[in-house]
Amino acid sequence: MRxxxxxxxxxxxxxxxxxxxxxxxxxxxxxxAAQKVFGVPVKIAFSGRTDAGVHAAGQVVHLDGETSIPAExxxxxxxxxxxxxxxxxxxxxxxxxxxxxxxxxxKTYCYRFYTAASTLPLLERYAVRVEGRVDLARxxxxxxxxxxxxxxxxxxxxxxSAKTTVRTVFSVTVDSTPVYGANLYEVRVTGNGFLxxxxxxxxxxxxxxxxGRASCADIEQALKxxxxxxxxxxxxxxxxxxxxxEFDVPLFGxxxxxDGIF
Amino acid sequence: MRxxxxxxxxxxxxxxxxxxxxxxxxxxxxxxAAQKVFGVPVKIAFSGRTDAGVHAAGQVVHLDGETSIPAExxxxxxxxxxxxxxxxxxxxxxxxxxxxxxxxxxKTYCYRFYTAASTLPLLERYAVRVEGRVDLARxxxxxxxxxxxxxxxxxxxxxxSAKTTVRTVFSVTVDSTPVYGANLYEVRVTGNGFLxxxxxxxxxxxxxxxxGRASCADIEQALKxxxxxxxxxxxxxxxxxxxxxEFDVPLFGxxxxxDGIF
Numbered sequence: 001m002r003x004x005x006x007x008x009x010x011x012x013x014x015x016x017x018x019x020x021x022x023x024x025x026x027x028x029x030x031x032x033a034a035q036k037v038f039g040v041p042v043k044i045a046f047s048g049r050t051d052a053g054v055h056a057a058g059q060v061v062h063l064d065g066e067t068s069i070p071a072e073x074x075x076x077x078x079x080x081x082x083x084x085x086x087x088x089x090x091x092x093x094x095x096x097x098x099x100x101x102x103x104x105x106x107k108t109y110c111y112r113f114y115t116a117a118s119t120l121p122l123l124e125r126y127a128v129r130v131e132g133r134v135d136l137a138r139x140x141x142x143x144x145x146x147x148x149x150x151x152x153x154x155x156x157x158x159x160x161s162a163k164t165t166v167r168t169v170f171s172v173t174v175d176s177t178p179v180y181g182a183n184l185y186e187v188r189v190t191g192n193g194f195l196x197x198x199x200x201x202x203x204x205x206x207x208x209x210x211x212g213r214a215s216c217a218d219i220e221q222a223l224k225x226x227x228x229x230x231x232x233x234x235x236x237x238x239x240x241x242x243x244x245x246e247f248d249v250p251l252f253g254x255x256x257x258x259d260g261i262f
Numbered sequence: 263m264r265x266x267x268x269x270x271x272x273x274x275x276x277x278x279x280x281x282x283x284x285x286x287x288x289x290x291x292x293x294x295a296a297q298k299v300f301g302v303p304v305k306i307a308f309s310g311r312t313d314a315g316v317h318a319a320g321q322v323v324h325l326d327g328e329t330s331i332p333a334e335x336x337x338x339x340x341x342x343x344x345x346x347x348x349x350x351x352x353x354x355x356x357x358x359x360x361x362x363x364x365x366x367x368x369k370t371y372c373y374r375f376y377t378a379a380s381t382l383p384l385l386e387r388y389a390v391r392v393e394g395r396v397d398l399a400r401x402x403x404x405x406x407x408x409x410x411x412x413x414x415x416x417x418x419x420x421x422x423s424a425k426t427t428v429r430t431v432f433s434v435t436v437d438s439t440p441v442y443g444a445n446l447y448e449v450r451v452t453g454n455g456f457l458x459x460x461x462x463x464x465x466x467x468x469x470x471x472x473x474g475r476a477s478c479a480d481i482e483q484a485l486k487x488x489x490x491x492x493x494x495x496x497x498x499x500x501x502x503x504x505x506x507x508e509f510d511v512p513l514f515g516x517x518x519x520x521d522g523i524f
Binding site: 086 | 386
């Protein structure tokens with residue numbers, strides 16, 4: 001029997017999603033709970049990897065196991081064992097042939113940064129302070145250039161080994177909200193898949209355009225040439241949240257619809 | 263020379279604001295930094311105490327000392343020494359006769375709780391999950407009863423030693439925002455002063471009314487009799503944020519205006 005879980009975690013104290021020796025990872029903490037629930041070792045498959053420090057409002061995982069616990073009750077059985085920073089939001093029986101790694105069609109990430117004279121302790125956990133003033137209209141203009149099917153070779157960290165660097169970005173939105181006297185910017189990107197560090201590089205480049213340290217021409221050139229060095233630095237992990245993973249069929253109810261934390 | 267600081271802190275890892283032996287408190291961390299900046303021990307005075315776990319978006323403190331550093335630059339001098347969870351947002355020379363303890367005229371606190379089937383790791387740091395469904399209109403009706411000058415004796419924790427339990431509440435608002443599939447409720451209270459745990463008791467009672475476990479009549483009765491046992495339990499500290507302290511004269515610019523984190 002295959003089960004699908006909608007999970008959420010605060011990435012601050014996780015060394016990423018994937019199991020690694022001697023590290024507290026999302027996979028290892030979930031698999032420890034799964035072994036207690038199912039009585040045997042259980043492997044958890046993720047719809048994709050997230051780096052150390054990255055958060056998730058709605059990651060999707062699946063696992064195979066046999067239990068008399070009804071699918072909908074597995075959520076509670078897991079949550080009794082899980083720590084405060086990792087919880088199962090929904091648990092269901094998987095549709096026929098479902099594989100969360102292969103079946104994911106769209107993912108939405110949100111990157112948050114803010115401008116303020118000082119570090120704001122109440123924003124620092126899920127957002128990154130940046131220097132200077134940024135121009136929302138310029139960021140939106142730059143964001144529009146990324147929408148569509150492109151070769152995003154310039155938008156990936158070195159050392160990544162994806163077979164193809166062509167991805168489709170369905171939307172990139174940039175919003176600004178006043179929070180605690182600061183301006184908080186949310187860059188929300190939906191695509192059919194992402195290269196390693198791609199959203200963090202996109203967020204960095206949009207910030208660079210917004211504060212005048214880069215231009216739309218740089219983005220066009222980077223998309224054309226695949227040259228990473230044309231783009232601004234990768235933004236820190238803690239500003240990134242995986243919000244939503246979508247499949248051919250809708251799996252979860254309202255809780256899958258994320259409205260953003262701010 | 264007296265200086266006034268606007269400070270913010272994430273209360274999670276502080277044992278409250280006031281210095282205590284062997285504890286990490288806001289006062290002790292600030293005074294350690296102050297001693298390095300001024301070269302002599304410096305006492306920090308707060309506009310009021312906050313409990314362990316309570317956050318502050320805009321607390322106001324003052325201190326007396328002599329330094330050649332311009333008042334506006336003290337912010338940076340302190341922030342270089344302060345940890346990520348406690349920062350100075352603004353530093354100015356105090357107006358004549360200013361005392362942040364005696365001169366505070368209005369304080370605004372926000373209490374956050376949310377309804378969701380599971381604990382949401384990304385909300386848990388600054389909000390508390392509550393059971394059941396709550397009715398916003400009922401909470402607002404109950405909130406209106408608290409506005410005005412009342413004897414809030416029923417709305418304080420036992421063991422508190424305030425001379426008078428009469429306080430003026432200028433406003434109580436209750437708002438609801440959809441966040442990550444949950445409903446997040448923000449109870450925002452502005453008053454001329456607060457008794458020990460008063461906002462946390464108000465938030466608990468409004469929740470109780472919202473979910474049908476208490477009624478407006480209970481609040482009226484509690485205001486009349488001063489009987490704490492008529493009211494719901496005190497809500498946990500982590501949902502509480504001191505947003506704003508106001509004085510006879512406005513001290514700080516836009517950063518003093520808090521728009522709420524969500």
